Amino acid sequence: MLNGLWLGFFIVAMVSALAQWLIGGNAGIFAAMVESIFAMAKLSVEVMVLLFGTLTLWLGFLRIAEKAGIVDWLAKALGPLFRRLMPEVPAGHPAIGLITLNFAANGLGLDNAATPIGLKAMKALQELNPIPNTASNAQILFLVLNASSLTLLPVTIFMYRAQQGAADPTLVFLPILLATTASSLVGLLSVAVMQRLRLWDPVVLAYLIPGVLVLGGFMALLATLSATALAGLSSILGNLTLFGLIMVFLVIGALRKVKVYEAFVEGAKEGFDVAKNLLPYLVAMLCAVGVLRASGALDFGLEGIRHVVAWTGMDTRFVDALPTAMVKPFSGSAARALLIETMQTQGVDSFPALVAATIQGSTETTFYVLAVYFGSVGIQRARHAVGCALLAEFAGVVAAISVCYWFFG
Numbered sequence: 001m002l003n004g005l006w007l008g009f010f011i012v013a014m015v016s017a018l019a020q021w022l023i024g025g026n027a028g029i030f031a032a033m034v035e036s037i038f039a040m041a042k043l044s045v046e047v048m049v050l051l052f053g054t055l056t057l058w059l060g061f062l063r064i065a066e067k068a069g070i071v072d073w074l075a076k077a078l079g080p081l082f083r084r085l086m087p088e089v090p091a092g093h094p095a096i097g098l099i100t101l102n103f104a105a106n107g108l109g110l111d112n113a114a115t116p117i118g119l120k121a122m123k124a125l126q127e128l129n130p131i132p133n134t135a136s137n138a139q140i141l142f143l144v145l146n147a148s149s150l151t152l153l154p155v156t157i158f159m160y161r162a163q164q165g166a167a168d169p170t171l172v173f174l175p176i177l178l179a180t181t182a183s184s185l186v187g188l189l190s191v192a193v194m195q196r197l198r199l200w201d202p203v204v205l206a207y208l209i210p211g212v213l214v215l216g217g218f219m220a221l222l223a224t225l226s227a228t229a230l231a232g233l234s235s236i237l238g239n240l241t242l243f244g245l246i247m248v249f250l251v252i253g254a255l256r257k258v259k260v261y262e263a264f265v266e267g268a269k270e271g272f273d274v275a276k277n278l279l280p281y282l283v284a285m286l287c288a289v290g291v292l293r294a295s296g297a298l299d300f301g302l303e304g305i306r307h308v309v310a311w312t313g314m315d316t317r318f319v320d321a322l323p324t325a326m327v328k329p330f331s332g333s334a335a336r337a338l339l340i341e342t343m344q345t346q347g348v349d350s351f352p353a354l355v356a357a358t359i360q361g362s363t364e365t366t367f368y369v370l371a372v373y374f375g376s377v378g379i380q381r382a383r384h385a386v387g388c389a390l391l392a393e394f395a396g397v398v399a400a401i402s403v404c405y406w407f408f409g
Contacts, residue, residue, distance in 0.1 A: 063267025148187035183396030
């Protein structure tokens with residue numbers, strides 16, 4: 001799938017360039033495409049420098065949280081909820097701890113670091129699967145919640161915005177939080193309907209109702225603020241949450257007698273290993289996207305969509321962010337490349353770039369996650385996992401666009 005997508009970018013770019021040369025007489029199009037390839041290769045390295053630091057930093061702090069027992073505490077706190085949502089998983093099973101750690105990494109926006117942990121969790125769930133080639137209910141719920149991309153602190157999005165020169169990298173904190181909440185709720189509800197989960201169970205309601213009330217009250221407060229005030233609040237909460245989480249990890253680690261420096265270095269080494277494997281993928285996708293843009297094919301396609309949207313009477317500013325939304329279900333690296341490209345061509349704080357960043361932070365690579373997670377344990381029948389995951393993905397995109405109009409429109 002990824003192979004075809006990447007090759008398709010180059011083929012479409014070549015067809016577009018030939019049309020511009022033979023029909024439009026633009027002989028300089030090929031020089032522009034070659035120049036774009038080298039420019040994007042250079043940009044890939046610049047982005048990777050900051051990505052190395054981001055993944056290394058946060059996996060270091062995450063290791064402190066593990067050693068301080070924060071992850072185990074979360075697993076115990078969420079245990080009653082998981083027992084209702086995943087009744088086939090016994091209490092105290094290692095899968096619960098791995099699922100919690102995976103959600104913690106996803107919540108911090110460390111999608112690349114969350115994948116290896118998620119694979120371990122999927123293998124642990126496979127041990128309980130009575131039909132090895134068919135996804136169990138627990139595996140489907142775990143996968144759909146992964147595909148819904150519950151991101152509480154999207155540090156990698158902040159990193160991309162910082163690398164592109166954003167005055168305030170955390171400006172999209174609240175929009176991403178609201179959009180990812182929408183996608184996760186839709187994912188959970190769709191699975192609950194398919195699996196007939198008893199969401200009205202008193203224990204489940206005890207977890208869900210306070211969260212819904214807090215979120216509803218918070219949104220009611222946000223509704224009273226102007227767009228300027230919303231952007232300012234997003235910035236303050238983003239930075240406060242980011243630094244506050246670091247201090248929580250450090251203070252609890254110190255109180256639990258954890259050698260925080262040594263634990264940080266241990267986790268940081270793992271972050272370095274994860275990050276160094278990403279450069280080839282980033283170079284490949286950024287160069288392909290650069291060629292697609294330079295050939296005029298991407299602009300041509302977006303103009304067609306823009307005319308259709310304008311015909312319906314809707315505002316068209318979000319259209320330039322759609323490439324990120326359209327490829328995100330297939331490839332995280334391609335979506336990342338398109339996000340960076342949108343920031344470069346439109347401006348890092350332009351409306352399309354803000355929408356693209358929010359979409360990137362609140363959606364997941366659905367088909368990639370399905371292939372990798374289920375493929376790692378030999379599952380061939382996904383059952384209702386695909387439909388539920390795509391529904392959550394769609395909800396995340398719609399919510400991201402709507403929230404950005406609310407905050408930045």
